[in-house]
Amino acid sequence: MPSKEVTPDVWAAENRIYPRTAAVPGPRDPHLTPYVIEPERVIASAAFKRVVMVFGAQTGKSEAMLDVAGQRLDQRPGPILYVGPNKQFLSEQCEPRVMALLDEAPTLTAKLARGKRMTKTRKVVAGVPFRLAHSGSSTALKSDPAVLALVDEYDEMRDNVNNQGGPLGLVERRGDTYADFVCVVTSTPKRGRVQAVKDKRSGLLFWEVTVVEDIESPIWQLWQQGTRHHWCWPCPHCAEYFVPRFNLLHYPRKAPPLEAARGTFLECPHCGGVIEDTHKADMNARGRYVAPGQTVDVHGEVHGVPVESKSISFWVSGLASPFVSFGERVAVLVEAEQSGDEAMVQQAMNAGFGELYAPGGGEVPEWEELRNKSHGSLYSRGxxxxxxxxxxxxxxxxxxxxxxxxxxxxxxxxxxxxxxxxxxxxxxxxxxxxxxxxxxxxxxxxxxxxxxxxxxxxxxxxxxxxxxxxxxxxxxxxxxxxxxxxxxxxxxxxxxxxxxxxxxxxxxxxxxxxxxxxxxxxxxxxxxxxxxxxxxxxxxxxxxxxxxxxDYCHPLVGEARVVQPNGRPTWIERGRxxxxxxxxxxxxxxxxxxxxxxxxxxxxxxxxxxxxxxxxxxxxxxSQPEVAPRKADRGRATPRRRIVRSNYLGV
Missing domain, CATH: 3.30.420 (Nucleotidyltransferase; domain 5)
Structure with missing residues (x-):
């Protein structure tokens, strides 16, 4: 018989127990990562067909997906499809986690069909299949219908599966026969150029919606098509809410990694107060999701409604993770920067902070500077x-x-x-x-x-x-x-x-x-x-x-100058x-x-x-170019010819 109906976070707290070998053994506590609770409840409500979650690494997003899957199988059994980027991901990460879920929750263990009916990629719970598939197999993605689809590490997936379209499109077609079908898409992001702009209504700095050509990250493209909810913290000093992100961090940039970690702190964008890792638990407990169209007051009350969208999307900074300190995130980044390995720097930004990586950030003008320069001009185009x-x-x-x-x-x-x-x-x-x-x-x-x-x-x-x-x-x-x-x-x-x-x-x-x-x-x-x-x-x-x-401003800052470890400058694309x-x-x-x-x-x-x-x-x-005289100058005398040397080298 199905268990009493509760939300996924409550179900997980009551049913999931981590073994002693886990990083945090004992009963599952979703409130340790409170930013997963609202997405879990939205998924269970089926209010949106698509839920997009852009989180940093080690923030608990995979556990949130398992909470949702377990609650659904226990209370309203229906076929579930879990999709990973490749076979190795399925066998080494996905399948062990799924089996741990089924073994650690007594209500699911009793409903699990073992023996010949259970394979590496197919489990039967309460009479319905829980299938595991990788994005490179069009056959696996099209085999069975599903009421719940969980797409993990979307940015690692191929754009086209055997010339049959992208994996997300194939997955979402599996739910056409279910009125309450939900597709959950999660990933850490990849490359792209995006700015934080101040929202006029809330005063918060939200990630702007930018042109698709500037975004190489598929998950970020999906995220900005949705409601764009941001996880916000209250400052422990002034109580004003803000969106935590990498550019609020302060640390000695030229110091060794461990020294940089010890000197790391976050600065409140409102009052300038110093925020340390010891404040994180309380800020997370009082944290709120806020989207464009909404406001949040110092009491944590969210007012207004998000912009209308077919999908709901959530972004959480890697700084919010209770498992990794600010300093540890910075140490990884500093070590990557000092190695000169761009791939390591990108991984540190994507996984560590949940942010897009823009190659060659450095001292590069931003396109808004060009727009502002144009707005203040004294003459018109043409x-x-x-x-x-x-x-x-x-x-x-x-x-x-x-x-x-x-x-x-x-x-x-x-x-x-x-x-x-x-x-x-x-x-x-x-x-x-x-x-x-x-x-x-x-x-x-x-x-x-x-x-x-x-x-x-x-x-x-x-x-x-x-x-x-x-x-x-x-x-x-x-x-x-x-x-x-x-x-x-x-x-x-x-x-x-x-x-x-x-x-x-x-x-x-x-x-x-x-x-x-x-x-x-x-x-x-x-x-x-x-x-x-x-x-x-x-x-x-x-x-x-x-x-x-x-169309003019973005390409003008579409490349950035980066000096390689050997001292040679190179220009790296920031946009397409x-x-x-x-x-x-x-x-x-x-x-x-x-x-x-x-x-x-x-x-x-x-x-x-x-x-x-x-x-x-x-x-x-x-072969100097011939000079076509200006019409207004045709009557003037030809100037005396002379040769000059140029100092027009910009130095």
């Missing part, structure tokens, strides 16, 4: 401010598009973003290149484009795929006003040099070589990131217009796109090529004409 002397167009080349940036340049390398966009089309075909030619030859507010730089790193139509090299052909077609560039990942003595590529239309040796501008990638990308934070009232300011959107960063790096190189840093500032009383009679010639280099 306008050419008075200080602009030259227009430069830079173009990245991708398989299906040509991202481009148009920037105006003035005295002392001050620059203004004029416009940006993407020309859509297969870059192995002529149409998109004809559209680029139209863009290059068009004036902007009667100002012609003086120089165009095109990245030749991606070569559509290269000889091993098509008989025509579109980029090189296009540069020859447009003449000296268009230059091909190629980035160098190795350090260069000077940030820009020219070399010849002797390739003709058919990919064979050409009688006349094509000049290629080789760019020091590290130098020019670093220059762009430095200029983002340049003061707007100083020479060399890097301006943005009003109306710049996230960084095309506009590549374009802006070419812009900086184009300004250097035109020697804009040597143009004198306008004298007082003549601030709209930036010493045009003293404009220096572009730096000497093979």
């Amino acid at each position: 306008e050419v401010p008075d200080g602009v002397l030259y227009l430069i167009l830079s173009v990245d080349v991708q398989k299906q598009s040509l991202p481009w940036v148009l920037r105006g340049w003035g005295p002392r390398a001050t620059s203004w973003l004029i416009d940006y966009g993407k020309l859509q089309g297969d870059t192995a075909d002529e149409e998109v290149w004809d559209a680029l030619a139209d863009l290059i030859t068009s004036d902007v507010n009667d100002v012609p484009i003086r120089l165009t730089l095109i990245d030749s790193g991606f070569r559509p139509g290269k000889v091993d795929t098509l008989p025509l090299n579109r980029i090189y052909e296009f540069c020859r077609r447009m003449g000296r006003r268009v230059r091909a560039t190629k980035g160098s990942s190795s350090p260069m003595r000077t940030p820009l040099i020219f070399s010849k590529v002797e390739v003709n239309r058919a990919g064979k040796k050409s009688k006349f070589g094509l000049d290629i501008a080789r760019l020091d990638t590290d130098h020019w990308k670093s220059w762009v990131h430095e200029r983002i934070r340049w003061r707007q009232d100083k020479p060399g300011a890097w301006h943005l217009p009003k109306g710049v959107d996230d 796109h960084h095309d506009f960063l590549d374009c802006e790096a070419m812009q900086a190189a184009g300004g250097y090529l035109l020697n804009v840093q040597r143009i004198a500032l306008p004298s007082r009383g003549n601030e709209t004409t930036a010493s045009r009679s003293e404009e220096p010639e572009p730096q000497e280099a093979p």
Whole structure:
């Protein structure tokens, strides 16, 4: 007979007893990890078809899933499907835990069918199957219906199972015949870029919902599609609630791991009070889940309702674990950082803190800085401010598009973003290149484009795929006003040099070589990131217009500079796109090529004409681009020719 109906946490406390060999032997105490209680009760209520739990390691999420499974089998028996990422996980972790559950709970032990009916991957309890499957087997995922599905370590699973779709889709179809079907998905997260933003209603810092392209972690994508509940703590000093996360930790970063652990503490974001590990048990006991749309007062009362969603999602920081101290989490991270092993650093962030890992975090501008800079601008997108002397167009080349940036340049390398966009089309075909030619030859507010730089790193139509090299052909077609560039990942003595590529239309040796501008990638990308934070009232300011959107801002910080243990800098992707960063790096190189840093500032009383009679010639280099004069300047005398040396190295 089924036991009396209680919630999973109550059932676990009454029925589960850990053996002496367990880390915490004796009766199960869900209140040791109080953040699992609300998710367990939501699962049992079947109020949502999908429940997403993003927890750090050693926080008790696996035990919570077993609580739910045991309560269901004992009180309302129904078929259950437990899915792990691979066979090894099933045999070494999942199956032993399931058997421990069935053996330690007397009410389940009496209902377990042993002998031939019990296999490694199939247990029969109260007449219903409890099946174990791994995500790589489409047959196992589709074999039996289930009223409860438990998907563990979702981020470790394959995207496609034998060309039949993702594992989650296959699993959720198993519940189509049950009105009260629930699918629970848990995992520690992986890579991605996400910021904590202040919620206007509650004042809490919640993880923002960011574009899918910036999130490599499947569980985090599911989490941000749900209600986004955050586990919050009350400060032991001011009683205000806050969301614990890694950036609130303070520790001596250059100290050895054990010394760093001893010096670790958490800082309250409200009052600045020092929070130590001894406060954790009380903060967890008074902790509350709060989602966007809700508020929590100092008495722990949660008000309001979450945003409407088909799924409910919970996030808990690894700092909340009662089994691992703040200092122990930090020691693991410091040891990983000092080893120089990026995989270890990622594991420390994902498992230790339950947070996404953004490669190359460091001193990288955030996209919000770009948005704020745009909001405070004094000119609009498409306008050419008075200080602009030259227009430069830079173009990245991708398989299906040509991202481009148009920037105006003035005295002392001050620059203004004029416009940006993407020309859509297969870059192995002529149409998109004809559209680029139209863009290059068009004036902007009667100002012609003086120089165009095109990245030749991606070569559509290269000889091993098509008989025509579109980029090189296009540069020859447009003449000296268009230059091909190629980035160098190795350090260069000077940030820009020219070399010849002797390739003709058919990919064979050409009688006349094509000049290629080789760019020091590290130098020019670093220059762009430095200029983002340049003061707007100083020479060399890097301006943005009003109306710049996230499609521009996110790619501009899509890569981060990281110095490897051998001292060599490298650029690591933080997001899936960084095309506009590549374009802006070419812009900086184009300004250097035109020697804009040597143009004198306008004298007082003549601030709209930036010493045009003293404009220096572009730096000497093979095949300099022809200069198309501004229409407003056609009547002026040609300045005396002179050669200058550049100090435009950003140092």
